[in-house]
Amino acid sequence: MNDGRSSPGTSGEIVVSRLTKVYGNVRAVNDLSFTVTPGRVTGFLGPNGAGKTTTLRMLLNLVTPTAGQATIGGQRYADLTDPLRHVGAVLEASSAHRGRTGINHLRVICAAAGLPRSRADETLAHVGLAPAAGRKFKGYSLGMKQRLGIAAAMLGDPRVLILDEPANGLDPEGIRWMRGFLKSLATEGRTVLVSSHLLSEMQLLADDVVIIAAGRLVRQGPVDQVVGSMARNARVRVRTPQADTLRAALENLSATVDVDDQEALLVGGVDAPTVGRAALAAGVELHELATERPDLEGVFLELTNGKAGIR
Numbered sequence: 001m002n003d004g005r006s007s008p009g010t011s012g013e014i015v016v017s018r019l020t021k022v023y024g025n026v027r028a029v030n031d032l033s034f035t036v037t038p039g040r041v042t043g044f045l046g047p048n049g050a051g052k053t054t055t056l057r058m059l060l061n062l063v064t065p066t067a068g069q070a071t072i073g074g075q076r077y078a079d080l081t082d083p084l085r086h087v088g089a090v091l092e093a094s095s096a097h098r099g100r101t102g103i104n105h106l107r108v109i110c111a112a113a114g115l116p117r118s119r120a121d122e123t124l125a126h127v128g129l130a131p132a133a134g135r136k137f138k139g140y141s142l143g144m145k146q147r148l149g150i151a152a153a154m155l156g157d158p159r160v161l162i163l164d165e166p167a168n169g170l171d172p173e174g175i176r177w178m179r180g181f182l183k184s185l186a187t188e189g190r191t192v193l194v195s196s197h198l199l200s201e202m203q204l205l206a207d208d209v210v211i212i213a214a215g216r217l218v219r220q221g222p223v224d225q226v227v228g229s230m231a232r233n234a235r236v237r238v239r240t241p242q243a244d245t246l247r248a249a250l251e252n253l254s255a256t257v258d259v260d261d262q263e264a265l266l267v268g269g270v271d272a273p274t275v276g277r278a279a280l281a282a283g284v285e286l287h288e289l290a291t292e293r294p295d296l297e298g299v300f301l302e303l304t305n306g307k308a309g310i311r
């Protein structure tokens with residue numbers, strides 16, 4: 001469905017380069033650089049006020065940068081000849097004429113954008129809304145409105161999709177659908193950039209994450225790697241009836257040892273095999289030995305600690 005256009009995946013890379021936006025004395029975005037790769041779902045993550053929406057708006061030429069630039073497939077959005085066919089974006093919860101049906105909403109956009117009317121039916125089916133095509137927008141649930149917004153963004157068959165907080169307010173079934181949908185677009189080679197302030201969502205939806213706080217880049221990489229890079233903060237939880245002996249043995253290895261409220265030892269600085277060997281050498285009986293890895297939530301809180309976005 002490329003109609004001879006460059007295939008998705010070859011030219012949909014997003015490059016944000018030293019982007020800065022200053023409002024009065026607030027640096028909403030501060031010397032921010034990152035790239036978003038085609039064929040992957042990238043989560044753009046940051047606490048409220050971190051600068052996500054401002055960055056997306058600069059990417060889409062809705063806000064003029066104070067400095068730096070952002071390109072999509074090597075071109076600034078403003079320089080794209082037919083932007084709807086290159087980039088689909090949903091920045092806010094979809095709105096439509098309340099009395100208009102879903103299908104008519106999309107047909108109106110097709111007509112205005114010079115797209116074939118058949119795209120309205122195709123995209124509505126693509127987002128699973130075909131059964132509600134003839135229902136009026138005012139009767140749509142929040143999840144249906146989100147889907148309709150995405151359908152509108154997909155009308156031009158863009159190779160890049162940018163969604164601001166698409167999972168906001170969705171129920172678990174809606175999130176599951178969103179995950180499958182975004183992954184399938186990425187599998188087709190498209191670039192998918194999705195913002196969120198909810199870490200749990202990004203763990204579900206994204207392959208890569210770009211984490212920002214107070215307008216600055218904090219970390220970028222595959223979700224697994226970003227979490228893995230914090231593995232040094234993993235702690236080993238160990239239960240033993242001879243806690244004092246084990247504690248002394250571990251402290252000899254320069255491990256840190258805390259006690260949790262269930263009297264288990266929480267050991268930092270060494271891995272589980274090291275704890276097991278130390279216990280064996282000290283003749284200590286173990287009742288539990290487990291590595292507690294931080295999830296993205298823990299990583300995120302640590303990385304953005306003190307830099308939350310209320311500025």
Ligand SMILES: Nc1ncnc2c1ncn2[C@@H]1O[C@H](COP(=O)(O)OP(=O)(O)OP(=O)(O)O)[C@@H](O)[C@H]1O
Nearest residue numbers: 023028046047048049050051052053054055197311
């Ligand atoms: N038009 C504006 N005028 C003045 N300040 C602004 C404007 N737009 C954003 N800001 C400020 O810039 C900072 C970043 O806001 P932005 O909306 O980009 O953050 P965000 O990460 O999208 O947050 P949220 O998840 O809450 O939407 C905030 O301090 C915000 O108050």
